[in-house]
Amino acid sequence: MSKRCFSTLLMCVLVIPFMISMVSAETLKIGSMSPLTGPYASDGTDIKNGVLTAIEVFEQTEGPIPGYDKIELFPQDTVCDPRQAVAAANKLINLKVVGVIGAYCSSSTIPSSETLDEAKIIMITPASTNEQVTDRGLPYMFRMCGRDDDQAPAAAKFMKESLNAKTIFIVDDKTTYSQGLADGVSKNAKALGMDVVTHDHVNQGDKDFSAVLTKVKAANPDIFYMSLQGYSPAALMTIQAKRMGITSQIVTQDATFQPKFMEVAKDAAEGVYLTYGFTDPTTPEYKAFEEKYVPKYGKIAAYATYAYDSTIALLKAIKAAGSTDPDKIKAELMKLDFNGASKHVKFKENGDSGSSYIAFKVVKGEFVPYWEPEKGLIK
């Protein structure tokens, strides 16, 4: 084939997508923002998969949104990098999306939400737990997951009451989320009379934690609290801690709530505690989600369920509003009151939807609900 012929063909192929989008103008566009590459790609992919499942389920159960043929998702990659996140937000603004589900890292959500807010685009985060996400008074910012200033006291209370801990060694990996939460846990633990022996830090992307673990071993605290961004470093740290013969009880947080954690850490994961929002896996809403998600994407992970609920909430509100006017959609979002897959969804004035942190324990490769702040041990 001659060169010219080839390039003409290539141009034709490249033009087709544009032609399609011109023909079917009645596509409802929504965006998602999460890390699809980089160290947190797995967690970000879970979010994207959750959103895709929600669109599929919504189209089946609630039918199309009046005035639109179909709903299309534009997944954007943030790489958990604030600059990339803002770039992704600008791209979504240019695509004229109605709403955005994302981002994953609090450090991405915070700057990108300001960009989206200027363009009056609704943003619902399924995963960013830092307080600042909804504390800045942005009118179009919503949150499906819990808040760190709810998670930290729950974790501290759990360590004090259920594990009778006196000394804690805290390690975080210096992201807005992980360090913020670690500081919160430290503050709450001290308030409850526990002794925070050391609060050390590691770097994102580290694989070798032997130096800090040797310190943990020498300090021999009751609790070794890991606040790390994502399950992957948590799994590595757990394996290395067990191998080094650290006997302190390991407690960690919501970012570790990923079945892959047990797959990588295997036996070392047994008996690890972590705090995560309570989700009842027996509800029909969860079952409906599970039915569609699992065959396509495998085991349900940390934020897929929240991403699913965020998307359902957004689509419900758009349908009820009957327009893409952000203020009307916001009004409808505030009126929402339904059972989601993860929890009962009802937004508060500041955009939060409440936290329900409980402690889970890893038993035989599964996360088992173990303790809740009000009632104590779960039978």
Place this chain on the structure above:
Amino acid sequence: MDRTLRLTYKKCEKIYMDSFIQQLINGITLGGIYALIALGYTMVYGVIQLINFAHGEFFAAGGYVGVICLSFFTGLGYMETHPVFCLTASFILAMGYCAYLAVGVEKIAYKPLRKEARLAVLLSALGVSIFLSNGLMLTQGVYDKAYPSELFQGGFHFGNVTIGYLQILIVSLTAILLVALNLLVFKTKIGMAMRATAQDKTMSALVAIGSNRIISLTFAIGAGLAAAAGIMVGLYYGSVRYDMGFVPGIKAFSAAVLGGIGNITGAMLGGLIIGMVEIFGAGYISGEYKDVFAFIILIAVLYFKPTGIMGENIDDTRV
């Protein structure tokens, strides 16, 4: 009262000593891994003066071939009956695969640019690095892949000090590979050809040394060593992921520069120093600055001795 105080002091001293030894062992292990990767950088640089940024990706690819082979053997049930055979086979397959991959990369991405400015090859190397790491992501997925084997998971315990079997394996294998490499470079005909090519490609071609073959061989050996490091890292840390090559790649590159790029012994020494400084910096000063310490050493050495600790060999000992 005085006696209890003295006892407490003694106890503290013991804990302090124990953690010092433990950190030393940690540092040697990490340093060994860096050293193995650094060898590839240094050899390739020695022969064609190219900083092969794709080298970290060979390391990651080696880790992946290792996990695929070991999972396969575990599935067949050979892992319980013939663990040593399975492990050796995985090492050979991974090293062979990465050697081929490196030779291919050299043929496609570096050879056509050999006559161009050095910057062009460097950019090509960066491109290959991005291509390979994203290729790994697309073919192997974004999730961590766990190593199936429970092999060598235990260790020797001396009081509070733990020496893992894997740490011993890493250090001894690194030592064996270094000795073998030194013998190859300085005692064999191939090694002599390599050194000749490094000195002068045209001249060595005139005395019937196929410089293309020698360059391919250098890439193959370097990538093979990186692949061995990849499997060891996979076994040691329990999992691999597609972006695992980036950070160790940078560290190993620093190690090669620190030791004197182009110098094999220098790369080993540089790897050990970077590993030790990192572990001791993290262990005794602060974990968040561990990379800072490693790079401070690098900058300090380069400031006072720009050719690195062992110096960039310009005489006949350069590879």
